Amino acid sequence: MSFSENLRLAWSCVKANKMRSMLTMLGIIIGISSVITISTIGSSLRQTISNSFSDLMSTNQYAVQWLTYDMEETAETPTFDMDQAYEFKETFKESGVAGVVVDFSLGSATYTNGDSKSNIYIEGISEAGCMMSNYDILMGRDIEFQDSFENRKVCVVSDLFVKYGLNGIDNPIGERIEIELESGEVMQLYIIGVYKMEEKQASLGQQKVKDKDKETSIFIPVEYAWDVAEISESERTNPYLLFLSSQGADGDVLKENTQKYFQSRKEEKNSYFVNIQSLEEQLGIISKVLNVVTVAVSVIAAISLLVGGIGVMNIMLVSVVERTKEIGIRKALGAKNKVIEAQFLVESVLICAIGGVIGILLGFASGGLIAFIVKQVLANSETLNILSVSVSPPLGAIIVSFLFSSFVGIVFGLYPARRAARLSPIDALRYE
Numbered sequence: 024m025s026f027s028e029n030l031r032l033a034w035s036c037v038k039a040n041k042m043r044s045m046l047t048m049l050g051i052i053i054g055i056s057s058v059i060t061i062s063t064i065g066s067s068l069r070q071t072i073s074n075s076f077s078d079l080m081s082t083n084q085y086a087v088q089w090l091t092y093d094m095e096e097t098a099e100t101p102t103f104d105m106d107q108a109y110e111f112k113e114t115f116k117e118s119g120v121a122g123v124v125v126d127f128s129l130g131s132a133t134y135t136n137g138d139s140k141s142n143i144y145i146e147g148i149s150e151a152g153c154m155m156s157n158y159d160i161l162m163g164r165d166i167e168f169q170d171s172f173e174n175r176k177v178c179v180v181s182d183l184f185v186k187y188g189l190n191g192i193d194n195p196i197g198e199r200i201e202i203e204l205e206s207g208e209v210m211q212l213y214i215i216g217v218y219k220m221e222e223k224q225a226s227l228g229q230q231k232v233k234d235k236d237k238e239t240s241i242f243i244p245v246e247y248a249w250d251v252a253e254i255s256e257s258e259r260t261n262p263y264l265l266f267l268s269s270q271g272a273d274g275d276v277l278k279e280n281t282q283k284y285f286q287s288r289k290e291e292k293n294s295y296f297v298n299i300q301s302l303e304e305q306l307g308i309i310s311k312v313l314n315v316v317t318v319a320v321s322v323i324a325a326i327s328l329l330v331g332g333i334g335v336m337n338i339m340l341v342s343v344v345e346r347t348k349e350i351g352i353r354k355a356l357g358a359k360n361k362v363i364e365a366q367f368l369v370e371s372v373l374i375c376a377i378g379g380v381i382g383i384l385l386g387f388a389s390g391g392l393i394a395f396i397v398k399q400v401l402a403n404s405e406t407l408n409i410l411s412v413s414v415s416p417p418l419g420a421i422i423v424s425f426l427f428s429s430f431v432g433i434v435f436g437l438y439p440a441r442r443a444a445r446l447s448p449i450d451a452l453r454y455e
Contacts, residue, residue: 026369033370036342037377044374047338050331051378051431052385055424057324059386060393062420065317067394069310083121083274084155084302087264087281089295100295102260105246108149109168111266111284118280119272122151124265127248131238134188134202141188142238143180143202145210147248153179153218154267156240163196163216171246179216181239202241210251212243274301321420328427331378332435339371339439343446350446364444371436372429379428383421 037044089100105125112123129145146152153165161182170177178200180188185195192198195214202210220239249259268277278299285297343350350363 026365029366029369030373032366033373036370037374043338047334047374048331048378048381050327050334051375051428052331052382054325054328054331055379055382055428056385056389057327058321058424059383059420060389061317061321061324062417063386063390064393065313066417066420067390069313072309073306083268083270083272085266085268085274085278085281086300086302087266087285088262088298090298091295100262102262103264104260105149105168105171108264109172111264111281112150112168114284115266115277115280119268119277120266121269121272122154122267123149124151124155124267125149125245125261126152126265127245127252127254127261129204129243129248129251132202132204134184134200136188136190136200139188139190141184142236143184143188143241144238145202145204145241145243145248147245148242149245151267152240152242153216155265158218158220161217161219162194163214165216165218166242166244171244174246174250175244176210176212176247177215177244178212179218179242180214181218181220181241183220183234183237183239184241185217187235204251208251210243212241274303325427328431332375332431335371335374335432336435336439338374339367339436340442342370343367343439343443346443347446350443354446360444363446364440367440367443368433368436371440372432375428375432375436376425379425382428383424386424 087103089102091100103125108123108125112120126149127147129147131142131144134141134143148155148166149171150167151165152158153160158181163179166177166179169175180195180200185191189195189198189200195217198214200212200214202212204210220237246259266281268274278301281299282297353363
């Protein structure tokens, strides 16, 4: 008896007992749909986090920080000043470093220009402020080290600032603006660049407000920011150093060379060590944690497949009893044990496979529904509406789930199939 004939016979038996077959599949359906739902949520969450980080900031960032070997040591760890940052940039600018960041924030302010006004956040930075924040320069240029070294009173502003603070003038490059801080001090700055503020970036951490009321960053030279804040020369340092790798640079090699560079320049060889971590590595850690949680919860959900398998075994044993006389007739006509065994085994696998397919479809539907609900909740949130939820069902989990459901059919259908194959034809024909 060929496989196609066994499959056709198994399908006719499933159709003949629709309700019983559906109830038998229920455990398989619940188990598979649970696994697919959880895997879809986990995969979608990873993709959402990755996309959101990519939208809001450059992912080729590396943070350098001195740490102490002795966690109880009270002495302050070394910090980074402008000269060290510039020296590092000059050393590695041909090796893949696109920008080095020393920053200092002056906080929020409101720029007024007659009847126009714009909410701003003033950030002092050594260079590459727009690059770090993943902003595209529309005109002019970004802040550079030389701006700080020559104490230039310059700034880079957003297109929203130009539109609502400067009444949308065509070319704001060279325009002089005056910003009054909360302290009462007035900063006089000349615009050297304009960056494009994407909607998601403009909404980061802000409530739902109109574009003209959104707070946008103004980048100024960090030395000028320190001057305004009256920071002493000895305190003009950062506890960390950010640098950005250029496109196509080998991150591992750059990280290793940076490690050697700073380790060779520390004064006390045994007191501190330099720690370097990239934003991509941090995203990788988050992804690994989500993977572990997803797998753990999926395994728990998959336990219901065992319950479903036991249900399949039970029904197949009932089916063997119901068709005992049929088995006897087939054996009397010359059917071998392997043929009888294959017939019942195919039926068991078919039930589980159908349950697996239904479970996968339900898993898709429930995963998509949960993602849709989360998307609506985030869209109505005042501060989280920037997050874009991505629904990404994992192909691997789908394939594994279907194969596992078929495997359950083989495992739990094997005993009933062998029991049917080993029936004595005489006893089977006499069975009432």
